[in-house]
Amino acid sequence: MKHDPRTDAGLDLTLSEISALTTRATRGAGRSWGEAEEAAEAACWLARAGLDWAGALLEVLQPPEAGADCALRTGIALADAAALPGPLVNTPLRVNSPCFLLPFAARMADQTGQRIRLTAAETRVVLAPGACPLIASPGRMSGPAQVTLAPDQQDQPPSPDWPQTHRGTVIAAKYARLTQLMMAFTVPTSAHSHAGAGAQGDDND
Amino acid sequence: MSCEGLNPMPQARNFRRSPDEVMRLVRMGCSHPTRLSFLRQLLRRMQAEDWRFDRPVWEVDARGVGRAVYRAIGPVRTYSLVAFSHDLPPEVRSDRVIATAWDATFALFDGTPTPADLDRLAANVPLQEAGRISPRELSLSRANRSVRLFDHVVARLAKGAQPDAAMLRETGYLMRTTAVYGSGKFGAADRAAIAQRPELSAPFQAEMLSVWLTRAFTVDLVEHLARAKGGEKAARLSPELKSGLGVGNSTGLGMAPFLIHHPVLLNNWMLAREEALARVRAQASIGADELAGFQAALNAARENADLWTSAHDIQRAKLADLRDSLARIAAHVAQGWDQSAAHPWDDLWRWGCEALPLEGQEALLAAMLEPHGALIDGLGECMDADEGTAFPINGAMPVGELRAILRAHYDWALGIDYTERAQCARFWYVSEDKLEPRLGERHEEPGAERELPLDTGRQAAALWQALQDQPEDQPVAHLLMAAPENRLAVRRAQITARHPFAEIRDNLIAAEMLPIDILRCKLAFFGATRFDPRSDRWVRISLFQDAPYPDDLNGGGDEA
Numbered sequence: 099m100k101h102d103p104r105t106d107a108g109l110d111l112t113l114s115e116i117s118a119l120t121t122r123a124t125r126g127a128g129r130s131w132g133e134a135e136e137a138a139e140a141a142c143w144l145a146r147a148g149l150d151w152a153g154a155l156l157e158v159l160q161p162p163e164a165g166a167d168c169a170l171r172t173g174i175a176l177a178d179a180a181a182l183p184g185p186l187v188n189t190p191l192r193v194n195s196p197c198f199l200l201p202f203a204a205r206m207a208d209q210t211g212q213r214i215r216l217t218a219a220e221t222r223v224v225l226a227p228g229a230c231p232l233i234a235s236p237g238r239m240s241g242p243a244q245v246t247l248a249p250d251q252q253d254q255p256p257s258p259d260w261p262q263t264h265r266g267t268v269i270a271a272k273y274a275r276l277t278q279l280m281m282a283f284t285v286p287t288s289a290h291s292h293a294g295a296g297a298q299g300d301d302n303d
Numbered sequence: 304m305s306c307e308g309l310n311p312m313p314q315a316r317n318f319r320r321s322p323d324e325v326m327r328l329v330r331m332g333c334s335h336p337t338r339l340s341f342l343r344q345l346l347r348r349m350q351a352e353d354w355r356f357d358r359p360v361w362e363v364d365a366r367g368v369g370r371a372v373y374r375a376i377g378p379v380r381t382y383s384l385v386a387f388s389h390d391l392p393p394e395v396r397s398d399r400v401i402a403t404a405w406d407a408t409f410a411l412f413d414g415t416p417t418p419a420d421l422d423r424l425a426a427n428v429p430l431q432e433a434g435r436i437s438p439r440e441l442s443l444s445r446a447n448r449s450v451r452l453f454d455h456v457v458a459r460l461a462k463g464a465q466p467d468a469a470m471l472r473e474t475g476y477l478m479r480t481t482a483v484y485g486s487g488k489f490g491a492a493d494r495a496a497i498a499q500r501p502e503l504s505a506p507f508q509a510e511m512l513s514v515w516l517t518r519a520f521t522v523d524l525v526e527h528l529a530r531a532k533g534g535e536k537a538a539r540l541s542p543e544l545k546s547g548l549g550v551g552n553s554t555g556l557g558m559a560p561f562l563i564h565h566p567v568l569l570n571n572w573m574l575a576r577e578e579a580l581a582r583v584r585a586q587a588s589i590g591a592d593e594l595a596g597f598q599a600a601l602n603a604a605r606e607n608a609d610l611w612t613s614a615h616d617i618q619r620a621k622l623a624d625l626r627d628s629l630a631r632i633a634a635h636v637a638q639g640w641d642q643s644a645a646h647p648w649d650d651l652w653r654w655g656c657e658a659l660p661l662e663g664q665e666a667l668l669a670a671m672l673e674p675h676g677a678l679i680d681g682l683g684e685c686m687d688a689d690e691g692t693a694f695p696i697n698g699a700m701p702v703g704e705l706r707a708i709l710r711a712h713y714d715w716a717l718g719i720d721y722t723e724r725a726q727c728a729r730f731w732y733v734s735e736d737k738l739e740p741r742l743g744e745r746h747e748e749p750g751a752e753r754e755l756p757l758d759t760g761r762q763a764a765a766l767w768q769a770l771q772d773q774p775e776d777q778p779v780a781h782l783l784m785a786a787p788e789n790r791l792a793v794r795r796a797q798i799t800a801r802h803p804f805a806e807i808r809d810n811l812i813a814a815e816m817l818p819i820d821i822l823r824c825k826l827a828f829f830g831a832t833r834f835d836p837r838s839d840r841w842v843r844i845s846l847f848q849d850a851p852y853p854d855d856l857n858g859g860g861d862e863a
Contacts, residue, residue, distance in 0.1 A: 110490070112438075112487030112488075112490060112491065112492075112493045113487060113493045113495065114486055114487025114488060114493050114494070115487060115488075115490075122733065122738075125753075130787060130788055130790065131756040131790075131791050132783075132787055132788070132789075132790025132791050132794075133787070133790075135790075135791065135794075136790075139694055171787075174783075174787075174790075175780075175783075175784060177695065177696075177698075178696055178698035178779070178780035178783055178784075179698050179778075179780045180698065181697060181698055181699035181780075182698060182699050182778055182780060205695055208695070209695065263438075264438075264487075264492070264493040264495050264496045265438065265493075281735065283733065283753050284732070284733050284734060284735040284738065284753070285732040285733065285734065285735060285741070285743065285749070285750030285753050286734070286735045286736070286750070287734040287735065287736055287737075287741055288741075288743060288744075288748045288750075290743075290744060290747075290748065
């Protein structure tokens with residue numbers, strides 16, 4: 099992909115590219131395939147919402163600091179359990195990226211059919227089923243933070259429409275880091291594979 | 304999307320083949336294009352909606368270098384193929400994905416490009432993967448000349464003569480594409496951005512349109528070069544010879560994992576085709592038009608089989624099966640077929656299943672569908688997929704239910720010993736150089752620790768083991784907390800329970816697995832003909848052979 103690493107300008111990626119890069123970078127970071135698929139789905143959701151998908155992804159691919167949990171693993175567990183009987187988890191969680199919990203909270207909203215509110219310090223985000231996230235109170239969404247997820251029963255303005263664009267931006271430094279992680283999961287092509295793929299033939303026929 | 308609730312022929316369900324019969328590689332590797340194939344859907348829509356076509360830009364010099372624009376003007380939107388023609392030295396001509404230069408490069412533009420758009424594309428499209436396109440583009444592709452035929456055609460036309468018909472038949476195309484990228488690749492518009500447009504909702508319509516317009520470009524280019532060389536005496540290609548030309552395509556492992564990565568889409572393709580077959584088999588009588596159409600399709604299939612050649616041992620054997628099968632079908636139709644049976648098409652089908660090898664059975668399927676457009680063409684609208692809704696795992700599903708799903712849909716996978724060398728001989732990976740899928744030999748090559756999760760059978764078997772001794776009522780969410788390594792298998796199983804044709808029911812890492820079987824199935828859905836494997840993992844095919852050209856449709860051409 100043509101990209102000048104000397105600049106810090108944002109690189110515009112398609113959702114397809116974000117999905118492929120995230121899957122491979124997550125796998126390259128040593129996570130399981132199951133987590134890699136979930137991370138890709140979450141990164142695309144964040145990109146569609148116009149949020150910092152690459153920053154949040156890089157945060158969750160770092161080992162969490164003591165006392166914090168991985169937002170990816172926490173999010174997966176919460177979303178899987180959303181349809182189980184019982185109250186929604188509303189005990190505080192401490193995760194390495196509050197932002198990366200958002201797509202999973204959105205899935206909880208989808209599965210339960212109710213609005214979910216994510217609170218992290220001064221930040222409040224409301225997730226209605228199928229809707230674009232409503233940033234009810236903007237604030238910092240990065241770094242380790244204590245997060246609360248709870249059903250939202252307050253009057254809220256309608257959720258914004260999903261943007262029509264299907265892209266996401268990433269700054270050069272984050273793109274370079276994700277690419278580096280991705281390359282850790284690739285394999286040099288063997289001579290056998292080259293030969294079987296047609297390397298021995300002449301295409302001037 | 305699911306069209307099940309809208310099915311106007313629910314009684315056809317009784318005539319459907321089972322996924323266990325259909326989703327085996329040995330049968331998928333005998334797939335033939337049908338009237339539901341994606342290029343056929345494109346041509347039918349353009350004809351039905353009276354699309355118009357023109358070529359507003361042709362700036363190509365006497366060496367064949369320059370640019371051209373071909374427009375397809377639909378009732379609501381216009382799409383333009385932007386073509387760049389290059390002067391390529393023979394020593395750099397390569398069909399492989401590692402190539403960096405090609406005879407021609409293309410982008411399908413959303414609308415009519417301005418001069419500024421063309422300049423932007425000229426700076427990027429010839430670079431292909433090393434360039435960058437925008438959301439205004441729907442596909443990116445390139446093609447190489449079939450040099451011997453291309454030069455022959457130019458030389459003959461320049462002298463005012465027609466090229467040798469046998470040479471044209473033997474190769475079948477002037478250029479072959481070596482990659483056609485769409486769906487968000489290299490900056491192009493994502494599938495989600497265009498999927499709601501009726502004309503692009505069926506799979507791969509933008510890519511098919513790009514290739515179809517590329518076919519027109521290849522003919523225009525040889526005629527242009529002939530005129531540049533021969534002047535006034537140069538001839539144009541005769542309509543008969545022109546019609547027999549398609550666009551070649553050289554493709555390999557890169558497209559194989561697609562069918563595993565998109566299980567719901569695969570299900571919808573297969574289910575539409577299987578429902579089409581079932582509807583035909585369920586008919587209580589044979590109409591005269593349908594009978595005539597079927598016989599015409601059989602004749603066309605026999606002609607095609609006679610022209611279809613391959614140097615690959617496996618394919619040669621299949622071609623022998625095909626030719627023999629088509630002859631036997633023709634004989635049975637003429638003499639043995641009981642056309643007064645309660646379900647005469649079903650009677651023919653059942654005979655075929657008894658009498659024919661797989662290659663012949665699948666050819667019979669394609670011929671039976673051909674005259675039944677009114678009955679089955681609507682199924683084309685069920686071949687896209689909303690994959691997002693299938694993604695979330697149902698964590699509330701009890702382990703007992705998951706176990707029952709595995710028993711019902713993964714029986715093929717559960718009895719295999721994946722520690723045996725032959726059952727785990729291969730591994731799929733992403734190549735370091737081109738980030739493309741590749742196939743490695745596990746016991747001979749490094750890298751298996753980074754393999755792609757295409758070992759679907761092995762994963763299902765591992766999940767089956769993980770479920771042993773688990774309480775029947777334990778929710779899957781709890782299972783995955785304790786055994787998260789089974790996540791992919793749980794998702795695939797839950798998808799397959801709702802979409803029974805979602806899974807290729809074979810061990811994709813076994814020593815005897817043939818990637819070309821996966822390729823043939825996918826390419827048949829595209830509408831590819833002349834499937835010609837060059838090894839067990841790459842093939843050449845032809846697209847749009849015998850199809851109309853844009854000028855034919857401008858004049859109201861034959862039905863696709």
